[in-house]
Amino acid sequence: MREIAVKNAEVADKVRELVNNRKPGYSLDAPFYASQEVFDIDMKEIFGKHWIYVGVSPDVPEAGDYMTVKIGEQPILIVRGEDNEIRAFHNVCRHRGARVCSGAKGSTGNLVCPYHQWTYNTQGNLLFAEHMGEGFNPQHHSLKPVHLKNVAGMLFICLAENPPADFDDLVATMTPYIAPHQVENTKVAAQIDIIEEGNWKLTMENNRECYHCTGNHPELTISLFAYSYGFAPSEGTDPGAEAYDKMIAQRHAEWEAMGLPSKEVERLDCAISGFRTQRMPLDKAGQAQTMTTESACKKLLADFTDSALGGLSFWTQPNSWHHFMADHIVTFCVLPISPGKTLVRTKWLVNKDAVEGVDYTVENLTHVWKQTNDQDRLLVEESQRGVVSDAYEPGPYSPYTETLVEKFSAWYVGRLKANLG
Structure with missing residues (x-):
């Protein structure tokens, strides 16, 4: 045990040195992307102590519906109870540790461990355990709970015993932005x-900038204004930029008057539970991120009557980004698998009453982001191949188009520094 403790202390010292030597405004040192030791600390100090986005309430639409997710080596079960409350538990039977639910999704009256049929209700209470003898108290063997927050239909969990309390600020700020889209009344x-054969931080860094978009995302940029991404101001007055800023102000005023909060809120590197949001206009028809920029679903969300409500973006540290439009929602969840492997999970939500083949087609709904995700995967994988090279050294971020990448890196390094001491 002493040898393990000494080794852990040595690893922590190495990571502290990396953290302390990090140069602001530059990409991270190679071990942050490639080291198993850093990855293990990431899983403990970042994914084990912060609020992690895992799904949406329509993943478990009815009482008894459940979904499973894995955070590192931690299997998690999320279930909607008979009281309609959504709860999270460690997906570990209190008998001998088998997973209670092995499927990605399902529906059940009670949760029954397949090994010895220990049976729990959807509140996690042990109901049945045969052959356990006198003196066995089922109340002492409930499923272990995991903290869960439902942010207007967006589900976040935290594995820490004492989760970051400032997440309540995110909930208070974001609920008015998300609630008009009525996530609860959608379906997946x-x-x-x-x-992606790359480190999770490369995935997140790639998302936090659109410097690369013009040359790599022809489908996505159809619906984006050129001044909304990859834009470096030139010397003097730029009439195009001035006109774009004027349009933003006008659209924000219109949307705010409709009860749709739109202004930017940016707390990516100044909060433990970092996040950012803003509603931005879309180009051309301005309705959705599709090849035509028109709605992908004829039946709009909630009680919307206007199809051109732009796109509400919502980013969270450390693992998600989302786009809310009048007709559909796209959510993204990033889950690390190993130092060089990352799961990116994308979901498309539409009105729960929309009929496939009548109101929408899956091909049209998913085309833009399916292509964009695949393009980003290649970029992340090329970056991973480079950062493990002896030639790699941290390069400077653009002060115009990569400021939010710096905010992600600063948040990440800051959280390691705070958690490691």
Whole structure:
């Protein structure tokens, strides 16, 4: 045990040195992307202590519906109870540790461990355990709970005993932004999981900038204004930029008057539970992130009557980003698998009453982000191949187009520094 403790202390010292030597405004040192030791600390200090986005309430639409997710080596079960409350538990039977539910999703009256049929209700209480003898108290063997917050239909869990309390600030700020889209009244029309052969931080860094978009995302940029991404101001007055800023102000005023909060809130590197949001206009028809920029679903969300409500973006540290439009929602969840392997899970939500083949097609709904995700996967994988090279050294971020990448890196390094001491 002493040898293990000494080794753990040595690893922590190495990571502290990396953290302390990190140069602001530059990409991270190679071990942050490639080291198993750093990855293990990431899983403990980042994914084990912060609020992690895992899914949406429509993943478990009815009482008894459940979904499973894995955070590192921690199997988690999320279930909607008979009281309609959504709860999270460690997906570990209190008998001998088998997973209670092995499928990705399902529906059940009670949760029955397949090994010895220990049976729990959807509140996690042990109801039945045969052959346990006198003196056995089922109340002492309930499923172990995991903290869960439902943010207007967006589900976050925290594995820590004492989760970051400032997440309540995120909930208070984001609920008015998300609630008009009525996530609870949607359904998951499609889900695509891809495995990127790269470190999870490269996935997140890639998402936090659109410097790369012009040359790599022809489908996505159809619906984006050129001034909304990859834009470096030139010297003097730029009439195009001024007109774009004026349009933003006008659209924000219109949307705010409709009860749709739109202004930017940016707390990516100044909060433990870092996040950012803003509603931005879309180009051309301005309705959705599709090849035509028109709605992908004829039946709009909630009680919307206007199809051109732009796109509400919502980013969270450390593992998610989301786009809310009038007709559909796209959510993204990033889950690390190993130092060089990351799961990216994308879900498309539409009105729960929309009919596939009548109101929408999955191909049209998913096309833009399916292509974009695959393009990003290649970029992340090329970056991973480079950062493990002896030639790699941290390079400077653009002060115009990569400021939010710096905020992600600063948040990450800051959280390691705080957690490691």
